[in-house]
Amino acid sequence: MRDGPKIAAGLALFLGLALSPVWQRVAAGRARQPEPVIAKPETRCLASREVMRASHMRLLDEWRQAVVREGRRGATDADGRPVSMSLTGTCLECHSNKKDFCDRCHLQLVVKPVCWGCHAEAAEKS
Amino acid sequence: MTETVKEGRRRFLKLAGLGALAFSARKVLGKVAGEGARRWAMVVDPSRCRWDDGCNGCIKACHAAHNVPSVPDPKHEVKWIWKEKFADVFADQEAPHVAESLTSRPILALCNHCDDPPCARVCPTKATWRRDDGIVAIDPHRCIGCRYCVAACPYGSRSFNWVDPKPYLARVNPDYPARTKGIVEKCTFCVERVDRGRLPACVEGCPEKALIFGDLNDPQSDVRRTLRSRYALRRRPSLGTHPEVYYLV
Numbered sequence: 001m002r003d004g005p006k007i008a009a010g011l012a013l014f015l016g017l018a019l020s021p022v023w024q025r026v027a028a029g030r031a032r033q034p035e036p037v038i039a040k041p042e043t044r045c046l047a048s049r050e051v052m053r054a055s056h057m058r059l060l061d062e063w064r065q066a067v068v069r070e071g072r073r074g075a076t077d078a079d080g081r082p083v084s085m086s087l088t089g090t091c092l093e094c095h096s097n098k099k100d101f102c103d104r105c106h107l108q109l110v111v112k113p114v115c116w117g118c119h120a121e122a123a124e125k126s
Numbered sequence: 127m128t129e130t131v132k133e134g135r136r137r138f139l140k141l142a143g144l145g146a147l148a149f150s151a152r153k154v155l156g157k158v159a160g161e162g163a164r165r166w167a168m169v170v171d172p173s174r175c176r177w178d179d180g181c182n183g184c185i186k187a188c189h190a191a192h193n194v195p196s197v198p199d200p201k202h203e204v205k206w207i208w209k210e211k212f213a214d215v216f217a218d219q220e221a222p223h224v225a226e227s228l229t230s231r232p233i234l235a236l237c238n239h240c241d242d243p244p245c246a247r248v249c250p251t252k253a254t255w256r257r258d259d260g261i262v263a264i265d266p267h268r269c270i271g272c273r274y275c276v277a278a279c280p281y282g283s284r285s286f287n288w289v290d291p292k293p294y295l296a297r298v299n300p301d302y303p304a305r306t307k308g309i310v311e312k313c314t315f316c317v318e319r320v321d322r323g324r325l326p327a328c329v330e331g332c333p334e335k336a337l338i339f340g341d342l343n344d345p346q347s348d349v350r351r352t353l354r355s356r357y358a359l360r361r362r363p364s365l366g367t368h369p370e371v372y373y374l375v
Contacts, residue, residue: 119303
């Protein structure tokens with residue numbers, strides 16, 4: 001066991017590096033939060049921030065199902081006002097900054113939605 | 127012991143019978159209810175088409191509205207509405223002494239939105255299916271690019287995206303999604319416009335009103351009135367697909 005101290009030091013170094021996300025988080029007190037920017041705040045919202053944050057993907061999925069498969073194009077927002085179920089037509093009206101809105105969280109969480117393979121970003125819209 | 131087993135079997139058979147009855151009743155009721163619904167169809171009047179002036183109004187309007195790429199390589203071509211030789215459009219129709227003004231001109235071809243669409247029957251993911259209003263719709267989200275539908279369609283109405291279509295778009299219409307490499311597309315009878323009570327883009331884009339669109343189930347609709355007054359052909363009727371695009375002769 002002459003190499004004991006070396007092994008221990010190596011192990012400590014390895015664990016320190018491998019677990020860096022964990023101790024960085026512990027040191028900072030909380031995880032790094034993505035900060036999406038809403039291009040046009042104070043406009044009408046479909047649902048509360050918490051609901052949208054947790055389940056916007058489910059909403060988009062429901063909209064897709066309704067529009068593409070069932071031919072229903074109208075819905076109502078949180079206040080009961082009618083909205084058109086359209087990603088480019090409704091969502092991107094306010095969230096026109098994909099880079100600073102969608103991408104902020106998606107990049108950090110390594111989520112790769114394929115929406116933009118076909119649907120136009122708002123940048124292409126102008 | 128045997129008593130309960132018999133009871134169980136009898137109960138099971140009763141329930142199974144009831145279930146089967148309910149299932150078939152639903153299907154029948156659906157059919158009956160569907161009869162009052164709309165059935166979209168198109169009538170093409172080749173005699174009004176100004177093809178000889180090089181008019182492309184319908185094609186331009188459609189392609190601009192739906193981000194249809196102009197791929198120069200004919201092997202990779204994407205078509206929604208296009209011109210085809212009379213002999214190819216009506217391949218099984220004998221027309222020995224028909225006026226040359228009709229047979230010599232190109233005819234507009236598009237998806238026929240068949241009543242019994244072979245493309246929908248073969249699609250393994252139901253990415254293409256017949257809506258209740260007769261439109262043979264496409265859900266690009268579900269398309270896996272197997273191209274069974276391309277093989278099944280007897281009219282060549284379906285195109286596969288062999289290459290990324292984006293570089294071949296002169297202008298992107300942001301209100302309609304483009305497509306990616308590896309999926310199939312075709313004319314949708316402008317489902318996004320029809321659902322909002324508008325006419326298809328090609329019908330609006332035709333300066334000569336050579337395209338008529340309407341509801342076949344409404345006896346007073348433009349398509350029904352036109353079909354009452356003029357004789358019309360359908361493409362390859364012998365195949366039994368029941369196309370809903372009519373060609374006036």
